[in-house]
Amino acid sequence: MSALWTSAEIETATGGTASIAFEVTGVTFDSREVGPGDLFVAMPGTVADGHQFVGSAFAAGAAGALVSQAVSGPHILVPDVAAALTALAVAARARTSAKIFGVTGSVGKTSTKEALFAALDRVSSGKAHRSVKSYNNHTGVPLSLARMPRDSEYAVLEMGMNHSGEIAVLTRLVRPDVAIITAIAPAHIEKLGSMEAIASAKAEIFEGLQPGGVAIVPEETPHRDALVKAARRHAAEIITFGGPEADITALHAVRSDNGGSLITARLMESELTYTISQRGDHWVSNSLAVLAAVEAAGADLAIAGLALADMGGLKGRGERHQIRLAGGSALLIDESYNANSASMEATLKSLGEEHGVQRRIAVLGPMRELGGQSEALHAALAPAVTAAKVDRLILIGDEMLALEEALGGTIPLERVADADAATALLLAIIAPGDAVLIKASNSVGLATLVERVAGEQPCFT
Template sequence: MSAPLWTSAEIEQATGGRASEPFEVLSVTFDSREVEPGSLFVAMPGTVADGHQFVTKAFAAGAAGAIVSRHVDGPHVLVEDTAAALTALALAARNRVDATILGVTGSVGKTSTKEALAAALERRHRGKVHRSVKSYNNHTGVPLSLARMPRDTVFGVFEMGMNHANEIRQLTALVGPHIALITAIAPAHIENLGSMEAIADAKAEIFEGLQPGGTAILPNDTPHRDRLLRAARRHAAQIVTFGIGDADVTAVHAVRAENGGSLVTARLLDSELTYNIAQPGEHWVSNSLAVLACVEAAGADLAAAGLALGDMGGLKGRGERLRIPLEGGEALLIDESYNANPASMAATLKNLAAEPVQGRRIAVLGTMRELGEHSDEAHAGLAPHILAANVEQLILVGDETRPLEDALAGRISISRVGTAEDATDRLLGTIRAGDAVLVKASNGVGLARLVERVAGGAATCST
């Protein structure tokens, strides 16, 4: 039987609560739909529903215990504030491990890079690498991810996100990374932060949580590099840049590989490494350099990391490639439906341009949100990238894409619709065997539903 993740006595000690009876748990969740036999269910307060409404459902699904702020039937630890208790449990998890902790943030690429970094470390340390799942990177997701960390973890990889200033400051204080990575600076959430400089400052908050002797890793290829460097110098014992030019970790050679990915020779601080990247696109070359910089800083196995990058498949909503069976053959659907900002849009459109196709290049693009007063300019600014990608059929979703429609008027075939469902119908009416289709938007647009409906029983590509 697996060793318990937490005992009721440990939960009591961490949270200051009172256990109704002794129990042990194997996992932690605050979503009753995720409860498995042996789970600890945390009844979190909510803006729509209180988690206490789902305690009975959680026990019925096999929960071994719960953290609650009022008495319930079943094994539980009673606390004053369940959200505060989860944070306390997270802090206890962080303090009890003898592990190297890596924190990841950035305007683009943080989830993909976090996944690649975890895979790179896992290659040599099977079952000893813990990571935040999905995009659990906010004020509730990070504590949950920490609370789930096993006591025998060797490496922990945690993603941190933000919409406003000071949010990463709070998260990094909880995570306490030995290595802190910023993947990129781009105009995501500029509506709330007001300027690119403010975005860079907010991301640089991650360095404030660095442990003594810690390493800051940051992108060389950004106009805000020096700003990030200044912030890092206040907290880091070592600073490593990655990218091109005079970066500490750089690609001295990178070419498109036969599988659609890249063959890269990278110069690191103490060695060179030649490796394949399974995922296509220049942005993945940058992601891989960030991963290798982290692996080297952690003293982990670089050769194993290179092998992991060659095996890395696409993530759902973040580059997963699906083969759609159609009459006369199949089409390629590239699922980038989870998130979008101007930088990531440009990168994926460039990737589409390099995609060898027998048919047409089709793009289904939805609104990029949280751009505020910059929205019209940012959407219209995608026009040259779409033209450079040789997109023949463009389906736009949402009123905010109107400036892009205006910028491209008369130059390519455009359909603008109001909803993801309308976009699905339009795509199903036009897609043919041999086509390559890029689907990308901010998550709230709902284009994941389009992918689900169009893909159906489609096969995931190996590259």
């Protein structure tokens, strides 16, 4: 494998001093992820200092370390490790000729990032790069840039935020050629105060657009005009997607044989009929955003469409597990990674559209960071639960009391204290033929429920 960075290049980028010449083939700041040839970035932390793990990183095969204190083994010594990682990210962005895509949004940003990567990776025969997991903050974005291979043709970087101003900093680091906002929903409204403030914070992504850059904006949002206005200040072109009047829209969308959707889309210069493997109307919207970005980059739309058809399930974002039970099997749908009003309603709708099932069971935990609107927003999920024809409902925590009261006893339900109690209850009631949806904010910890119930059982799309 060719070098991602040489020690001399890292010295130049960071202003640090190398203890000895070396080369690295990867970059990580998580000692548990270190592989042979990696650069281990010894980040300071509130709980533990990365310097404590330099020894274990070298034992795992690290080729060098980025440190602010001398260590045994090949290293680059810098005054500030976090600042040095950012400097390395700046150098990575400066040396690349790749087309860069930035993605943000309240709902669907990670799913859209993964789908766009799949499309561009197919188009470029494996020369696309992306941020992994949800590395979308002030440390994750620099890491993702620093990991970008020299010969990348495309890179897709996700950007997230909790406060206004955060995306502005990240987008100026990423400097996207194409900036995408997937959707606006009341995530982080506790800290931002209003939906308008959330839209404004997401629109900061346009501030980093390169000259000639393209802004991609959702049509079906009350904040569409505000987003377009913000984009006009920075973008050479604005493309809308999703609604009937959008530049990129679905002319027809029907359920396909595999449970996904068969879509005919009107694009900027053509029409395309394609299949997506993922289920639900929200994935139709995600796919339109992806095709808008692919067309904006001048890449092959037909090949991108094939990639969307072949996408597998995403852990925590719709991955499906077949649970083997005595007398048959049950379906478990893992949406445990995160939740807000829009994603809750979308996934409940998808559960309601599952065919050939005996019972629909929903295990729902609270949506977090909603502030004073929490009670009202949880109660407002009741129509979606009812419309999904849920036969049995497990709610987790006091925050879900508002939904319990809004349902008024119309659906059999139990409200339990935590993820462990929900796991025990689900294991006691799950039966062959059930379809089970797992959905909550990530901090609720329902990923552990999925692990315990699904175990080593097969997942599929």
